[in-house]
Amino acid sequence: MMTAGHSAGDFAVMYRTNAQSRALEEAFLRESMAYRLVGATRFYNRREIKDLIAFLRLVHNPADSISFQRVINTPTRGIGKKTQDQLRIWGGRKGWQPGVTVMQLAINPDIQHPFNSRAFNSIKPFGTLLAAWVSLRDEITVGDLLATIIDGTGFREYLQDGTDEGEERWLNVLELRN
Numbered sequence: 128m129m130t131a132g133h134s135a136g137d138f139a140v141m142y143r144t145n146a147q148s149r150a151l152e153e154a155f156l157r158e159s160m161a162y163r164l165v166g167a168t169r170f171y172n173r174r175e176i177k178d179l180i181a182f183l184r185l186v187h188n189p190a191d192s193i194s195f196q197r198v199i200n201t202p203t204r205g206i207g208k209k210t211q212d213q214l215r216i217w218g219g220r221k222g223w224q225p226g227v228t229v230m231q232l233a234i235n236p237d238i239q240h241p242f243n244s245r246a247f248n249s250i251k252p253f254g255t256l257l258a259a260w261v262s263l264r265d266e267i268t269v270g271d272l273l274a275t276i277i278d279g280t281g282f283r284e285y286l287q288d289g290t291d292e293g294e295e296r297w298l299n300v301l302e303l304r305n
Contacts, residue, residue: 135160144295149302175286175296176303182276183269186260189226199225202285204253210246217241229254230261256280273304 140151149170155162170176178201181194188194192215200206206214211225217240218228232240232247233254242250256279264272277283277300286296 144298147302170299170302173296173299175282175299179273179276179282179300179303182260182280183273185226185257186264186272186276189230189257189261190224191226192224195225199229199253202281205249206246206253210242210249213241213246214250226257230258234258270304277304 142148142151148167152162152170171180178198181197184191185194185198196211199211214228215225218225218231221228221231223231229250231238231254232242233251240247260272260276260279263275267275282300283297286300287293
């Protein structure tokens, strides 16, 4: 819907914070309008947004190994590559994807596993969180689940590192939650 003598390319939309781009991007997509974002990253391509969506996807489907890989150490939990490989191999032998494997380690205290105490003590809290989120997923709204994930992981503290960039990333998270 353009005025006479003007095309979509004749217009620009400016906004104050990157978090505001989500509503604009979604409106353009909904109307099938081409747009170009200048000087910023598309809202859903931002690292913190991808991370939180991966958490939600993993809660919805604990067998989602791609989402698991993205969030296993976000924020950092001290689960190194060697432990992640060991987790994948050991769980694979049992027919489990990594998300299911960490939940099994958390909820089944008698399970025999190949992890030393340091690795196990890094894995178990994440498995406990994931199992709790999975049990909540059908009982609360997505917004409440996202808030629970943010609180449980310390995601706010992880992002708000005292820099302007950290504060902007947190504003993006709040926009996603809205």
